[in-house]
Amino acid sequence: MRFSTRAIHKGEEPDLDGKGDVVVPIHLSTTFARRNPEIPTGGYEYTRTGNPTRKALEEKLAAIEDARYGLAFSSGLAAESTLLLSLLKKGDEIVASDDLYGGTRRIFESVMKNFGVNYVTADMTGEIDDRAFRGKRMIWLETPSNPMMKIIDIRRMAEIAQENSSILVVDNTFASPYFQNPLNLGADIVLHSTTKYINGHSDSLGGAIMVNADTLYEKIKFNQNAVGAVLSPFDSFLTLRGIKTLEVRMERHQSNAMKIAEFLEGRGEVECVYYPGLQSFRYREIAMRQMSGYGGMLSFYMKGNREDINTFLRNLKYFSLAESLGGVESLIEIPYFMTHSGIPEEERKRNGIRENLIRVSVGLEDVDDLILDMEGAFEAMR
Numbered sequence: 001m002r003f004s005t006r007a008i009h010k011g012e013e014p015d016l017d018g019k020g021d022v023v024v025p026i027h028l029s030t031t032f033a034r035r036n037p038e039i040p041t042g043g044y045e046y047t048r049t050g051n052p053t054r055k056a057l058e059e060k061l062a063a064i065e066d067a068r069y070g071l072a073f074s075s076g077l078a079a080e081s082t083l084l085l086s087l088l089k090k091g092d093e094i095v096a097s098d099d100l101y102g103g104t105r106r107i108f109e110s111v112m113k114n115f116g117v118n119y120v121t122a123d124m125t126g127e128i129d130d131r132a133f134r135g136k137r138m139i140w141l142e143t144p145s146n147p148m149m150k151i152i153d154i155r156r157m158a159e160i161a162q163e164n165s166s167i168l169v170v171d172n173t174f175a176s177p178y179f180q181n182p183l184n185l186g187a188d189i190v191l192h193s194t195t196k197y198i199n200g201h202s203d204s205l206g207g208a209i210m211v212n213a214d215t216l217y218e219k220i221k222f223n224q225n226a227v228g229a230v231l232s233p234f235d236s237f238l239t240l241r242g243i244k245t246l247e248v249r250m251e252r253h254q255s256n257a258m259k260i261a262e263f264l265e266g267r268g269e270v271e272c273v274y275y276p277g278l279q280s281f282r283y284r285e286i287a288m289r290q291m292s293g294y295g296g297m298l299s300f301y302m303k304g305n306r307e308d309i310n311t312f313l314r315n316l317k318y319f320s321l322a323e324s325l326g327g328v329e330s331l332i333e334i335p336y337f338m339t340h341s342g343i344p345e346e347e348r349k350r351n352g353i354r355e356n357l358i359r360v361s362v363g364l365e366d367v368d369d370l371i372l373d374m375e376g377a378f379e380a381m382r
């Protein structure tokens with residue numbers, strides 16, 4: 001089965017011995033009756049432990065990452081905290097890529113440190129210093145990164161993880177499972193904020209973990225129930241529904257993003273554009289090797305002062321000034337003041353997150369309208 005066939009059919013085979021629903025029902029029941037005390041009659045006992053709608057989603061999540069197992073959580077960060085609590089203990093160390101999602105950094109910095117789990121960051125692009133990885137229990141990376149669109153060679157990092165007996169976690173939220181499958185490149189665990197492309201409609205918060213190894217699955221599955229940060233049946237339904245159009249959405253996100261990236265590159269108001277599909281993109285070669293497409297996220301530096309940039313943003317009609325990404329509607333933001341404002345000033349500057357860096361989540365609107373909208377906003381700056 002190819003991607004869209006899996007995305008549509010896996011986890012949702014019609015139950016012809018039951019009512020024959022083509023779409024999995026939303027099972028709201030929190031508890032499930034049984035005929036005798038020893039075994040649950042339908043396989044379910046209590047919804048935190050297992051729920052038929054969530055189960056369908058978990059099968060679909062596994063299928064789209066080409067994984068053996070999938071697990072669904074109440075947010076991307078719920079998936080992250082469950083994963084960290086499942087696999088780390090006091091004294092363990094994490095090494096993370098330097099351009100990290102703000103919430104992930106916050107868990108490492110403000111939560112895990114209290115449990116005696118330390119973290120350091122490393123530049124995982126270009127020449128890699130192997131010493132940074134010695135004795136580390138977990139390697140955590142995001143590629144493409146947020147917001148600088150750095151690309152990390154996943155295969156290379158999987159080799160380093162193996163040499164050091166560490167667990168390689170890849171946050172695959174930006175690429176989506178349609179464009180990149182890190183487990184097939186040697187990662188141990190893939191993590192997603194399903195809030196973004198996987199659900200894709202900016203109306204459901206969720207997280208997912210996909211793995212192949214039984215041992216990792218058993219540990220995380222145990223804590224999914226023990227810690228309890230599970231996805232609700234209704235959100236499971238929304239996410240199931242979103243996944244069915246993931247391929248067509250990602251194709252359109254990408255073609256729109258490519259046209260906008262090229263448009264921005266030709267504008268005098270723009271200093272430079274970061275989008276993996278551009279010829280000028282620094283990491284184009286690795287991106288082409290490990291991804292099957294470039295996605296719908298881009299960032300760029302603008303010329304001009306803060307007032308000019310605010311004029312540009314204020315004059316956009318279709319790009320909402322908002323955090324988050326991966327929905328059908330286009331969003332724009334300034335990481336320095338918004339998504340990445342919690343990161344200390346000097347660290348932001350060191351990673352290139354300056355006041356004039358703009359991040360765009362290119363939506364599914366007609367791209368000509370989007371370009372006209374941007375043209376108008378640039379003209380307003382004059």
Ligand SMILES: *Cc1c(COP(=O)(O)O)cnc(C)c1O
Pocket residue numbers: 075076077078101103104142146171173174192193194195196205206207
């Ligand atoms: C949004 C996001 C998260 C966190 O997910 P939530 O669903 O907001 O908890 C983690 N990683 C990346 C790359 C994200 O964009």
